[in-house]
């Protein structure tokens with residue numbers, strides 16, 4: 560295996576077969592996976608349900624033993640669980656104690672890592688503020704919404720200040736604002752030099768934050784590479800410009816035709832629904848009480864009661 564400080568995860572022919580009670584072959588969940596993940600990158604593990612993503616993470620955490628092949632994580636065999644002191648893990652379903660509050664939960668996990676009381680107190684305070692649970696720090700987790708549970712899950716995964724963080728579906732159950740915050744935290748972790756490995760079915764989120772991805776299907780690696788390279792459409796050139804007159808646009812059309820090119824589109828770009836949603840919510844927070852009813856010219860007029868309410 561490579562002796563390279565930059566390689567944080569290295570899997571060679573990593574395979575897992577789940578057997579049934581009688582020891583007969585049951586499911587080939589992972590088939591000879593070869594993979595390297597580098598320091599300081601956000602790596603996305605994608606694939607349909609049952610393609611082997613969670614199995615891969617569990618093998619890398621040493622929670623499962625491989626049937627064949629091997630993996631090195633942070634320079635140590637994946638099966639060596641002492642390396643997990645430098646790893647954070649947010650499972651798909653957070654296994655948290657419902658009757659503990661946020662502080663007690665983080666204190667519990669801090670103790671598991673033998674973090675001294677002073678450092679624990681300081682870190683818990685910092686993390687609770689970071690994931691914006693300051694107002695809910697004394698509330699039991701059974702009262703938490705899905706989004707709050709995801710956020711305390713992230714704080715728990717960071718309690719040991721890990722170098723490598725595994726996040727299984729980090730944005731599931733979060734609203735667009737919670738999703739944006741989670742993505743910003745993930746980007747911040749990379750800025751701090753940490754390595755993040757995430758699984759997600761939400762491809763827009765993966766595209767937004769991941770540097771490289773691997774796509775698994777039926778336990779096999781089908782694609783591996785940089786997101787921007789994989790998504791680049793080689794034979795199309797996109798130009799974006801502001802302030803073009805109609806004459807100028809016509810000239811551009813002529814130039815493209817003269818050079819035997821095919822004009823695919825020349826139009827005003829649209830923003831994303833995420834951008835629109837976030838700008839409306841931020842605007843509403845900045846100017847509470849302001850209500851807008853925008854009339855779609857195609858739709859029938861709103862009834863008079865709705866209009867007078869909106870103008871109130």
Ligand SMILES: Nc1ncnc2c1ncn2[C@@H]1O[C@H](COP(=O)(O)OP(=O)(O)OP(=O)(O)O)[C@@H](O)[C@H]1O
Pocket residue numbers: 577578585586587588606607608609610611612613614615
């Ligand atoms: N403990 C187990 N015993 C037997 N089969 C298992 C076990 N865990 C997973 N499998 C099987 O291994 C395959 C891969 O499962 P895995 O959970 O790794 O997929 P996944 O990509 O994480 O799926 P999802 O997106 O649904 O979380 C599936 O066919 C699954 O049924």
